[in-house]
Amino acid sequence: MSSRRQFVTQSALLAFCSTLAHRTALATPDSAPGWSNWSGGQSCSNQALLYPQTEAELVSILKSTQGTVRAVGGGHSFSPLVPTRGTLISLEAMNGLISHDPKRLQATFHAGSRIAQVSSELSNVDQGLFNEADINVQSLAGALSTATHGTGRQLQCLSAYITAMKLITAEGDVLHCSRSEHAEVFQAARVSLGALGIVTEVTLQNRHSYALKEQIRVMPISEAMHYVDQNKDRFSHIEFMAFPFGDRAMVKTLAETQAPETPVTTPWIDENTLLEFAANTARKHPWSNSGLQHLLGMFVSDSTRVGPSWKIYPSTRAIRFNEMEYQLPAAVGMQACEEVMAAMRQHRLDVFFPLEFRYVAADDAWLSPFHDRDSVSISVHQYYRQDYHPIFAVIEPILRRHGGRPHWGKLNTLTGKDFQEIYPHWADFKRIQRQIDPHSRMLNRYLRQTFA
Numbered sequence: 185m186s187s188r189r190q191f192v193t194q195s196a197l198l199a200f201c202s203t204l205a206h207r208t209a210l211a212t213p214d215s216a217p218g219w220s221n222w223s224g225g226q227s228c229s230n231q232a233l234l235y236p237q238t239e240a241e242l243v244s245i246l247k248s249t250q251g252t253v254r255a256v257g258g259g260h261s262f263s264p265l266v267p268t269r270g271t272l273i274s275l276e277a278m279n280g281l282i283s284h285d286p287k288r289l290q291a292t293f294h295a296g297s298r299i300a301q302v303s304s305e306l307s308n309v310d311q312g313l314f315n316e317a318d319i320n321v322q323s324l325a326g327a328l329s330t331a332t333h334g335t336g337r338q339l340q341c342l343s344a345y346i347t348a349m350k351l352i353t354a355e356g357d358v359l360h361c362s363r364s365e366h367a368e369v370f371q372a373a374r375v376s377l378g379a380l381g382i383v384t385e386v387t388l389q390n391r392h393s394y395a396l397k398e399q400i401r402v403m404p405i406s407e408a409m410h411y412v413d414q415n416k417d418r419f420s421h422i423e424f425m426a427f428p429f430g431d432r433a434m435v436k437t438l439a440e441t442q443a444p445e446t447p448v449t450t451p452w453i454d455e456n457t458l459l460e461f462a463a464n465t466a467r468k469h470p471w472s473n474s475g476l477q478h479l480l481g482m483f484v485s486d487s488t489r490v491g492p493s494w495k496i497y498p499s500t501r502a503i504r505f506n507e508m509e510y511q512l513p514a515a516v517g518m519q520a521c522e523e524v525m526a527a528m529r530q531h532r533l534d535v536f537f538p539l540e541f542r543y544v545a546a547d548d549a550w551l552s553p554f555h556d557r558d559s560v561s562i563s564v565h566q567y568y569r570q571d572y573h574p575i576f577a578v579i580e581p582i583l584r585r586h587g588g589r590p591h592w593g594k595l596n597t598l599t600g601k602d603f604q605e606i607y608p609h610w611a612d613f614k615r616i617q618r619q620i621d622p623h624s625r626m627l628n629r630y631l632r633q634t635f636a
């Protein structure tokens with residue numbers, strides 16, 4: 185699964201294709217333009233799918249439309265956060281760096297910018313994001329709305345680095361928030377699920393730009409778990425992906441370096457093609473799963489590369505899947521991971537995709553799954569052509585039993601009652617949501633049920 189290559193060009197292409205897809209829909213605004221997410225697991229029809237070019241246009245849309253309004257970013261959430269039968273608004277056209285502060289190392293972006301654009305434009309002004317997720321095609325607002333994260337014991341989710349935001353409410357009012365201005369709204373808006381309003385601008389705390397050395401080591405799973413546990417404080421970023429039926433795992437570490445950038449090399453076989461072939465074969469012939477996982481582990485070998493952080497972070501995920509991910513207290517992470525893999529084997533779950541294990545540091549945003557606790561993130565994936573329900577039904581109770589909170593952008597079966605138990609500020613968030621959006625225009629059916 186891990187990328188060996190820089191796919192920034194590809195990411196830009198993806199963003200462009202996605203823009204084209206949306207714009208095609210916009211060309212026929214009266215014909216209930218459709219939308220679906222990246223995996224194809226969520227879709228909806230809309231009264232309109234609109235692309236404001238300016239904040240004034242956005243305000244005018246909000247004031248002139250009626251019914252439910254939702255913002256859509258890159259469509260990379262698996263959970264039903266986006267769907268509407270009302271108006272979908274994309275800020276795709278409102279992108280780019282607005283200003284930067286070289287002393288404070290802060291920068292303000294239009295919220296429709298994709299992460300790939302954010303990180304590359306930051307590098308032009310000698311700034312870098314503290315951390316990035318596995319992909320960089322999300323929009324900035326979309327990634328922040330779900331507490332998107334990377335890995336690293338000392339590194340927080342992206343929302344934790346927001347210092348200020350501009351929010352346009354469903355009524356079209358403009359609200360600036362930060363720790364000193366509308367402080368409660370700020371605590372809610374940093375991870376908002378798009379439920380408070382449309383975020384148009386975000387200021388991020390960054391650092392000076394930096395280079396990373398990525399190392400991938402392939403080993404048996406128990407060795408990988410031991411290695412990660414022992415070295416979790418040695419590397420700024422560490423994670424592993426395990427194929428439980430083939431007993432192979434890939435440990436990925438990133439460390440800051442002054443070494444020169446390594447030249448980009450082309451592998452003799454594209455790993456995404458290989459993975460798609462293997463996933464399809466395992467789907468059709470479940471008996472071949474463990475053999476294929478083992479074989480795949482042999483194809484992927486240890487490797488090292490060096491480059492600017494924004495080029496090293498992103499992977500390419502060309503093979504579609506659906507995903508469930510929970511954030512657990514860090515202390516129980518390895519134990520829970522053992523249990524998840526044992527359950528996969530015991531139930532002979534028909535899954536080819538690997539389990540992913542990462543670390544995320546605590547923050548204080550009200551709906552951050554990392555609220556007030558250092559966490560590990562455990563995720564399980566299922567090939568998009570296969571039913572994920574049997575797998576997630578076995579794994580989810582294990583992750584919940586260990587105190588897990590689900591990733592907002594990924595599949596889970598929790599209800600408002602469950603969220604109330606696991607989020608100390610659940611009632612505060614609901615209060616702010618009702619205050620800012622008294623007619624619940626910003627809530628789709630899923631969120632209306634969740635916040636009931």
Ligand SMILES: Cc1cc2nc3c(=O)[nH]c(=O)nc-3n(C[C@H](O)[C@H](O)[C@H](O)COP(=O)(O)OP(=O)(O)OC[C@H]3O[C@@H](n4cnc5c(N)ncnc54)[C@H](O)[C@@H]3O)c2cc1C
Nearest residue numbers: 257258259260261318323325326329332333377378383593
């Ligand atoms: C292949 C793949 C890899 C992934 N890897 C990771 C990973 O490594 N780490 C991780 O944490 N997550 C990961 N994710 C999940 C992903 O980062 C989140 O679901 C993220 O929210 C997607 O961003 P998006 O721009 O696609 O937003 P969307 O999915 O389009 O929307 C997400 C939410 O943001 C809201 N939103 C969008 N724009 C605005 C706006 N302008 N104002 C207010 N609300 C807005 C939407 O209403 C919605 O509630 C991955 C997903 C995929 C498909």
